[in-house]
Amino acid sequence: MIIHFQNEDYCLIHLGMSGTIHILDKKKPLKFTNTSFYHSPFLPKKHNHAEFIFDSLKVIYNDPRRFGFFEIINNYQDLQKRFKSMGPEPFSDKFNLNYVVNYFKKKNKDIKSFLLDQRFVSGIGNIYASEILFASKINPFKKAKRLNKNECLNIIFNSKKILQQAINKGGSSIRDFKDVSGNKGTFQKEFKVYQQDGADCSRTNCKGIIKKKITSNRSTFFCVSCQK
Template identity: 40%
Template sequence: MPELPEVETTINELKSIVLNKNINKIILNTDSLRKPINKKKIKKIEGLKIINVSRRGKYIIISFTNDYILLIHLGMSGRLIFRKDKLVINKHDHIVFFIKKNFYIILNDPRKFGLVDVFLKKDLKNCNHLKNLGVEPLTKEFSFFYLKNALLKRKSNIKTFLLNQKIIAGLGNIYVCESLFESNISPFQIAKNLKRKQISLLCLKIKKVLQYAINLKGSSISDFKLPSGLLGKFQNKFKVYDREGKICKRKGCKEMIIRSVINGRSTYYCKKCQKM
């Protein structure tokens, strides 16, 4: 958390706030997040105009004039906060990007698992953070044929496979659990053993679940809010995630949702709807 829909929702809101505006000043209140912050590199974007805001996997990409790129990963608990009043630094407010006086964006990250770095545009594609990321699931490249080929000889369970960022970029625990439920696939199913119909349905449901979550501004559980402070609403539509012990929402099913742990991650599923 945040996952692809939360990051997509964040960049959509950022575009309406900061596009074609300058970052006039940056205040750094910490020396490190997940990794040490190179303050000299971060300061290179002071005075530059923001010309685009985009996403790759779970990374936010802010493009500036002079071909500089600000790369942000929100980690486990990070969020960007838009404020339009006198600056007040609260706990866990690690970086402040001033657009003008009393108009700024704050990176708040209680657990400090986030990441901030600056690159030249020509170096971004091959930087260590992005170069090994897999296909974007909402693009045409993520298709039945891509998924079918990626599954060949994979001996891991399908849940672990789908969380591999080198295969599919941006998918996280929430949306993997929900997509597997919608596809009637057990999270314990061995990846290479999926049938053609299962692969086709899973590809379709991943796209559908992600787009629906984006339409509802993501899932506001734990720390996530939009930069404006608004909450996402997809958490109100969860069918399995975080519903341990509750009755399955599928019509005609009266089984309770089960929580198991797969590779250290909570996994929610219905044993009747998602049979092995």
């Protein structure tokens, strides 16, 4: 989140893995609204790290795991610099064939780690990286430089498609994720490979089994047969 103040300062807020923002109405001290993910009916007693005090309400930032941050940035140029190292959004026109093909030249790392690398493309997480590669019929451990044009096109197309489907379903609630209204997402019911290890591949005519592999502490799920 970026807050733009009247004096031209910016405040950059990242919720990390577990940050939540609560609004407390001073006139109704017992009633408050948790405005962010992991909707909870109570303001936690611990880990309330920042308070913004307004005339009639307070905004409170809570973060048990402390991966989140607040950062003050003094002007627009510095704000732009702050985001310079981040790759394009998956839905942006900049995430196109030219960009992907050039980026992958001479890249020895596997394609899955690039999908998670925010310098390459921003905003794709671990669940969606596995789902995108399954939809693209690409093995997650294939070296990026070995991908042909068609495979790059499939990755671009399926990144947009899978993310859009997940957004339409309100996200994936595998643990405690809920939206701002407290509703769970339902995309977890559509997973083709994520947490499906041991299951038969859902692709028509594929006799493969879904396998789970853990590398650098992240789990990857893929079909051993149709993802080449």
